[in-house]
Amino acid sequence: MIKELRAGICISDERTQVVVVEFRPDGMDLRYLEEIIRTPEQSFTYLPDATIKSLTSFGKFAKLSVSIETGNAMTLVLPMDTSLPEVNLEEQIDWEWKNYLPEYVPSEFLRSKTVLTNDAETQTSVVLSSIIKHSLLNEIRDGLRSYKLSAGNVELISTNVEIALRFIHPEIKNKTIAMVGVSGMRLDVHVYVSGKLSAYKYGIGLQPKEAVDFLANELLEYLPETLYLYGSALTYEWQKALKSSLGVVVNLNPFRKFRVLPEVKNYSKYIGHEHRFCGCIGGIIGNDTLRAER
Numbered sequence: 138m139i140k141e142l143r144a145g146i147c148i149s150d151e152r153t154q155v156v157v158v159e160f161r162p163d164g165m166d167l168r169y170l171e172e173i174i175r176t177p178e179q180s181f182t183y184l185p186d187a188t189i190k191s192l193t194s195f196g197k198f199a200k201l202s203v204s205i206e207t208g209n210a211m212t213l214v215l216p217m218d219t220s221l222p223e224v225n226l227e228e229q230i231d232w233e234w235k236n237y238l239p240e241y242v243p244s245e246f247l248r249s250k251t252v253l254t255n256d257a258e259t260q261t262s263v264v265l266s267s268i269i270k271h272s273l274l275n276e277i278r279d280g281l282r283s284y285k286l287s288a289g290n291v292e293l294i295s296t297n298v299e300i301a302l303r304f305i306h307p308e309i310k311n312k313t314i315a316m317v318g319v320s321g322m323r324l325d326v327h328v329y330v331s332g333k334l335s336a337y338k339y340g341i342g343l344q345p346k347e348a349v350d351f352l353a354n355e356l357l358e359y360l361p362e363t364l365y366l367y368g369s370a371l372t373y374e375w376q377k378a379l380k381s382s383l384g385v386v387v388n389l390n391p392f393r394k395f396r397v398l399p400e401v402k403n404y405s406k407y408i409g410h411e412h413r414f415c416g417c418i419g420g421i422i423g424n425d426t427l428r429a430e431r
Contacts, residue, residue, distance in 0.1 A: 142157060144201045145158075146201070146420075147420075155173070167404070193285060202421060204292055205277070206294040213233060214265055215265075216263055247268065248267070265334070309329060322342045328359050336359065364385070366379065366387065369413050389411075390412065392418070
């Protein structure tokens with residue numbers, strides 16, 4: 138790989154994480170690291186002047202990716218009839234979203250789908266579908282553009298955390314594991330069997346002790362070997378509750394394969410909180426680098 142600078146920004150409802158990494162032929166260097174806690178009055182894309190100055194001092198980034206960790210994005214798990222033509226399947230997904238969210242208008246939302254299970258004999262499948270408003274995506278791009286920063290991919294945090302997880306822990310391709318995100322009042326659980334996303338569960342408004350019972354019940358069918366934790370709201374209280382009751386539970390540290398340069402003087406401040414930066418690192422790595430590493 139040629140030498141290049143990449144940046145990743147992760148925006149949650151209350152916090153923003155920023156990371157700059159330099160890719161070199163002999164490895165990857167962490168060049169910049171920061172977390173901003175925003176006030177309710179500050180916009181979703183707010184960055185302090187000092188942060189903007191630091192980012193623009195690097196010059197042009199080969200890639201600037203954005204991860205979104207927000208309650209404004211929604212996800213459903215849907216049973217599907219795969220005997221239908223593709224166009225009818227897409228219409229069925231839109232119909233399901235309209236039932237769930239009456240204000241849903243297909244043209245106003247970016248919608249994704251991932252097949253979790255597929256049964257050829259019964260011609261049925263289970264699909265994970267996520268939506269987010271185009272207006273929010275445009276707000277993010279416009280906000281960063283006002284700082285003279287040009288965003289490339291804008292993804293939901295789970296998409297980029299999965300990339301970081303596969304990059305840091307390639308051994309999951311032979312295991313059953315769960316990726317558990319704690320953000321705001323939401324708990325998102327993605328289950329991977331032999332490296333394939335096979336199930337999705339979520340809980341709303343759970344306290345740590347309630348989350349332990351929720352995970353114990355929902356994951357009983359899969360019995361994952363390891364739970365990897367991430368998210369801006371993953372506090373010590375959450376970690377203590379989950380680690381004391383659910384077997385092998387690991388905070389996902391996305392910096393494990395990176396050299397931390399002396400110029401990153403505030404790195405020690407985030408030791409124990411590296412999981413908050415998983416979305417940044419996953420976006421920086423991207424699927425292209427992930428494929429090259431395999």
